Amino acid sequence: MSDTSANTEETGAAEKEVDTIDKFAELPDAPPKKGIKLSWVGKVSVAIVAAWVVVAFIGPWIAPFHEAEFIVDDSYVPSGGCPEMLEELFDLDEWTPDAITQYCTESDTILFLGSDYLGRDTFSRIIWGARTTIGISFVATLFAYFVGITLGIGAAVSGGWIDMVLSRFNESILSLPSIMLGLIAVAALGSTIPILIITAALIYATSVFRIARALGQDIMVQDFVEAAHARGEGLWWIITREVLPNAAMPLLTDFGLRLVFVILFISSLSFLGLGVQPPMADWGSMVRENMQGLGYGSYASIWPAVAIGTLTISINLIVDDISAKSGGSLAKKMV
Amino acid sequence: MALLEVDNLKIQAMKDDGTPVPIVKGVSFEIKAGEVVALIGESGSGKTTISLASLAYTKPGLEFSGGEVRLHGEDLLTMDPLKQRDMRGQRVAYLAQSAAATFNPAITIGEQVTESAVLHGILSQEEATKRAEELYVALELPDPDRLGGRYPHQVSGGQLQRLMAAMALVGKPDLLVLDEPTTALDVTTQIEVLKAFKKVIREQGSAAIYVTHDLAVVAQVADHIVVLYSGEVQEQGPVDQIINHPTHDYTRRLMAAVRPTPTAGMGDDTEHGHGRSEAAIAARGITAGYGGIVDGEPAVTILRDINVEVERGDVVGVIGESGCGKSTLARVMAGLLPSARGEIVLGGKTLAPALKDRDRDELRKVQFVFQMADTALNPRQYIGDILGRPVEFYLGLTGQEKRKRVAELLDMVELPIAFAERFPMELSGGQKQRINLARALAGNPEVLLCDEVTSALDSIVGANVIKLLTALRNKTGVSFVFISHDLSTVGSFADKIVVLYAGRVVEQGPTDQVLSPPYHPYTRLLITSVPELRIGWLEDTMQTREAAAGIARGVEITAVGCPFFNRCPIAIPGTCQLEVPPVRLHGDGHQIACHHTLDEVEESEAGPQQILHGYEKPIMDDDAAKKP
Numbered sequence: 001m002s003d004t005s006a007n008t009e010e011t012g013a014a015e016k017e018v019d020t021i022d023k024f025a026e027l028p029d030a031p032p033k034k035g036i037k038l039s040w041v042g043k044v045s046v047a048i049v050a051a052w053v054v055v056a057f058i059g060p061w062i063a064p065f066h067e068a069e070f071i072v073d074d075s076y077v078p079s080g081g082c083p084e085m086l087e088e089l090f091d092l093d094e095w096t097p098d099a100i101t102q103y104c105t106e107s108d109t110i111l112f113l114g115s116d117y118l119g120r121d122t123f124s125r126i127i128w129g130a131r132t133t134i135g136i137s138f139v140a141t142l143f144a145y146f147v148g149i150t151l152g153i154g155a156a157v158s159g160g161w162i163d164m165v166l167s168r169f170n171e172s173i174l175s176l177p178s179i180m181l182g183l184i185a186v187a188a189l190g191s192t193i194p195i196l197i198i199t200a201a202l203i204y205a206t207s208v209f210r211i212a213r214a215l216g217q218d219i220m221v222q223d224f225v226e227a228a229h230a231r232g233e234g235l236w237w238i239i240t241r242e243v244l245p246n247a248a249m250p251l252l253t254d255f256g257l258r259l260v261f262v263i264l265f266i267s268s269l270s271f272l273g274l275g276v277q278p279p280m281a282d283w284g285s286m287v288r289e290n291m292q293g294l295g296y297g298s299y300a301s302i303w304p305a306v307a308i309g310t311l312t313i314s315i316n317l318i319v320d321d322i323s324a325k326s327g328g329s330l331a332k333k334m335v
Numbered sequence: 336m337a338l339l340e341v342d343n344l345k346i347q348a349m350k351d352d353g354t355p356v357p358i359v360k361g362v363s364f365e366i367k368a369g370e371v372v373a374l375i376g377e378s379g380s381g382k383t384t385i386s387l388a389s390l391a392y393t394k395p396g397l398e399f400s401g402g403e404v405r406l407h408g409e410d411l412l413t414m415d416p417l418k419q420r421d422m423r424g425q426r427v428a429y430l431a432q433s434a435a436a437t438f439n440p441a442i443t444i445g446e447q448v449t450e451s452a453v454l455h456g457i458l459s460q461e462e463a464t465k466r467a468e469e470l471y472v473a474l475e476l477p478d479p480d481r482l483g484g485r486y487p488h489q490v491s492g493g494q495l496q497r498l499m500a501a502m503a504l505v506g507k508p509d510l511l512v513l514d515e516p517t518t519a520l521d522v523t524t525q526i527e528v529l530k531a532f533k534k535v536i537r538e539q540g541s542a543a544i545y546v547t548h549d550l551a552v553v554a555q556v557a558d559h560i561v562v563l564y565s566g567e568v569q570e571q572g573p574v575d576q577i578i579n580h581p582t583h584d585y586t587r588r589l590m591a592a593v594r595p596t597p598t599a600g601m602g603d604d605t606e607h608g609h610g611r612s613e614a615a616i617a618a619r620g621i622t623a624g625y626g627g628i629v630d631g632e633p634a635v636t637i638l639r640d641i642n643v644e645v646e647r648g649d650v651v652g653v654i655g656e657s658g659c660g661k662s663t664l665a666r667v668m669a670g671l672l673p674s675a676r677g678e679i680v681l682g683g684k685t686l687a688p689a690l691k692d693r694d695r696d697e698l699r700k701v702q703f704v705f706q707m708a709d710t711a712l713n714p715r716q717y718i719g720d721i722l723g724r725p726v727e728f729y730l731g732l733t734g735q736e737k738r739k740r741v742a743e744l745l746d747m748v749e750l751p752i753a754f755a756e757r758f759p760m761e762l763s764g765g766q767k768q769r770i771n772l773a774r775a776l777a778g779n780p781e782v783l784l785c786d787e788v789t790s791a792l793d794s795i796v797g798a799n800v801i802k803l804l805t806a807l808r809n810k811t812g813v814s815f816v817f818i819s820h821d822l823s824t825v826g827s828f829a830d831k832i833v834v835l836y837a838g839r840v841v842e843q844g845p846t847d848q849v850l851s852p853p854y855h856p857y858t859r860l861l862i863t864s865v866p867e868l869r870i871g872w873l874e875d876t877m878q879t880r881e882a883a884a885g886i887a888r889g890v891e892i893t894a895v896g897c898p899f900f901n902r903c904p905i906a907i908p909g910t911c912q913l914e915v916p917p918v919r920l921h922g923d924g925h926q927i928a929c930h931h932t933l934d935e936v937e938e939s940e941a942g943p944q945q946i947l948h949g950y951e952k953p954i955m956d957d958d959a960a961k962k963p
Contacts, residue, residue, distance in 0.1 A: 222710050223707060223710040224711055224713040226705070227703070227711055230669055230670070231698065231728060231729075232728070241716075245713070245715035
């Protein structure tokens with residue numbers, strides 16, 4: 001940072017010199033570009049997302065229990081419950097807040113968020129699940145971006161029949177409902193994690209392709225690209241130095257949104273029972289597993305839903321904040 | 336009492352950290368009924384911001400921070416929002432700069448012109464349509480009965496600009512705000528629009544705010560002038576006083592930047608001592624256009640049989656109205672658009688038509704300078720990298736040597752070396768154009784193709800760029816092809832002028848000879864259309880037969896005959912539209928393509944100013960009207 005401030009001082013001095021020569025010097029078109037400053041909503045969102053990322057990395061070491069470990073014999077133990085309480089009280093109606101304080105304050109195995117339908121610790125499973133859900137989604141989104149950008153920019157730059165074939169093929173995939181397509185792929189190929197990642201990646205690569213191609217086409221007709229053409233630059237230079245840097249900001253903003261879609265997609269698949277398989281914890285499948293608990297007043301399916309919500313909404317808010325600060329035109333291309 | 340009083344108006348923007356930045360710093364002026372007040376200044380002077388304030392509107396990010404804007408004594412800024420809405424478009428109407436961007440292409444003209452009056456409930460649809468037709472007549476628009484049923488793409492740019500005035504005037508506003516309404520137009524179209532505006536404002540009795548940076552235009556239409564710089568009034572007074580006796584420094588500078596009338600001898604007389612033997616670059620029999628090429632004929636022909644030579648160290652100016660093919664010529668020379676027929680010769684060697692077949696050294700020698708520096712510089716690259724790449728690419732310099740050359744280039748275009756560490760966005764328009772030039776010069780080229788490099792710049796900034804070009808030419812000995820629609824800029828800078836019309840060369844030769852009689856009738860029309868900084872010029876010009884015959888006619892690109900036929904005051908019916916005119920030589924390299932002998936042309940110019948032959952063609956561009 002100190003480097004840049006030194007530079008601005010230098011150029012400031014140079015500008016003063018110009019000023020003295022020309023009393024009515026022209027004004028720059030735009031003020032010097034500053035780093036993006038987030039609003040307080042954006043800052044809170046960054047904190048939430050960062051917390052989840054940290055949890056995804058160190059989850060297994062900080063979680064009180066293993067994701068597959070059966071802690072208690074009863075399902076849907078309320079938040080703060082402990083095995084000691086269950087030894088004394090057998091009936092659901094007896095698990096009152098008073099009983100929890102009575103039996104569990106001393107206990108060394110407290111279930112902060114209660115137990116799930118098999119008596120596993122919901123809190124530990126959410127922490128373990130962060131790794132699975134965020135990890136799979138992130139890898140799948142990265143992969144979708146790699147495929148989508150390569151083909152999309154390639155189609156925009158080469159044009160002609162290559163563009164035609166790629167675009168029509170892309171549109172035909174895009175016209176199929178993504179969940180249906182995912183169900184078919186997983187049903188046919190089995191629901192292992194690599195298959196899940198590849199399915200999600202290919203499905204979401206289609207929308208990345210469209211954005212990358214549209215951005216690429218916009219940039220390809222700019223004068224500076226034509227100037228590079230006129231200079232005699234090759235295709236590789238034009239793509240990597242002229243097109244990609246100008247597409248990076250809108251694509252990065254879109255990456256956040258796409259990640260959200262993939263998280264929801266993986267969660268939906270898991271919710272339908274075709275995603276991540278038991279006993280691995282995954283937020284989507286946790287919601288499904290514990291749905292029946294809602295009838296008994298258990299929050300076991302609410303907590304993972306809250307986890308999905310906090311992560312996806314926060315990413316969305318960050319994206320909104322960035323695109324609002326970096327000009328509306330980028331945000332419009334996102335859709 | 337004045338119709339509109341702007342009293343100590345202050346407008347500010349908010350920075351990210353909440354500190355206010357003043358944009359308009361206490362501006363006061365007033366407009367009486369039926370009066371035209373011009374706000375004049377360069378970009379960033381706040382003239383558009385102030386004009387929008389008369390509608391109690393600011394662009395997003397700006398806010399009113401003080402003062403009053405009173406219409407009939409009532410403050411607009413503190414008015415109830417609902418009343419503000421009623422006031423806009425009804426009592427105050429706004430005309431944006433670009434008519435093409437204002438009209439919705441999918442709705443008929445009539446519907447769009449009458450929309451605001453009907454929406455505000457001032458007139459019923461029938462009354463509004465009737466009033467619109469009266470306005471079409473007042474604005475001298477062709478075919479007023481049926482014009483309302485047409486779509487925007489079926490009329491010309493000048494007509495669209497006048498239709499915008501009709502749109503604003505339908506609701507009989509008290510005040511009209513015109514934001515640079517003629518800036519984007521060709522000189523011949525500008526006259527037509529100015530004349531119509533002036534007439535209709537006088538007839539309708541509404542007052543107007545006329546925003547522009549062009550003092551010569553202001554002299555024609557305004558009663559009162561307010562000179563602005565950086566959000567402050569520098570000088571204001573009646574048009575006669577400002578134009579003839581300016582007192583403020585800045586006004587004088589604006590006056591100095593007004594283009595002089597193109598006349599012989601206006602160019603600089605420096606002899607460059609170049610041997611007039613070999614051409615640096617030459618176009619021989621070039622035919623070019625867009626679409627597939629069949630038998631040397633493109634699907635859409637833009638240029639037809641062009642022969643132009645650029646001698647070493649010379650500046651050749653290419654002029655013509657928009658759409659005449661002048662940019663296409665430069666693109667063909669650069670290889671960006673391969674020609675269908677003919678060849679480009681560089682220093683005695685024929686170049687491949689397409690860019691990809693030329694070798695790196697050939698590419699280095701011919702450099703293209705793009706019109707818009709805003710889009711020609713990659714916004715994500717530092718200036719140092721933008722200039723460094725061609726240095727590395729063409730000259731093979733790296734590291735310290737490359738940096739040295741970049742510094743040299745920045746120095747050559749008179750910018751501080753520290754600019755290498757800036758992004759294009761942190762530069763002003765003129766500075767960006769300098770970088771654009773420096774990039775083209777990086778590889779020591781032999782020919783620079785400059786495509787309208789000053790057109791997008793303010794007059795003072797543009798004049799400085801021309802000064803720089805002259806200095807560069809003298810220093811480096813590079814040849815220029817300088818493309819512009821502005822005859823006076825070309826005249827002050829070029830050694831030789833090529834006049835293009837509808838894709839053909841109608842006249843070319845040394846600057847002094849092209850700008851003195853005998854003229855091709857089209858060159859004469861262009862010369863007489865350049866606004867002069869003189870009150871009453873517009874009225875005088877409209878009396879000439881060139882104006883009567885040649886303004887506001889459609890341009891047709893034809894394969895046979897003289898393309899200028901339908902706008903020419905001395906056209907010979909039966910000959911001119913059928914046969915390609917012969918090229919007549921006059922002195923040293925001066926060529927005029929005309930069926931008349933040069934004596935006849937000169938005689939007709941000296942003769943009485945009347946239309947010798949009235950070629951009656953409907954003003955509406957028929958071809959355009961036929962389009963689906």
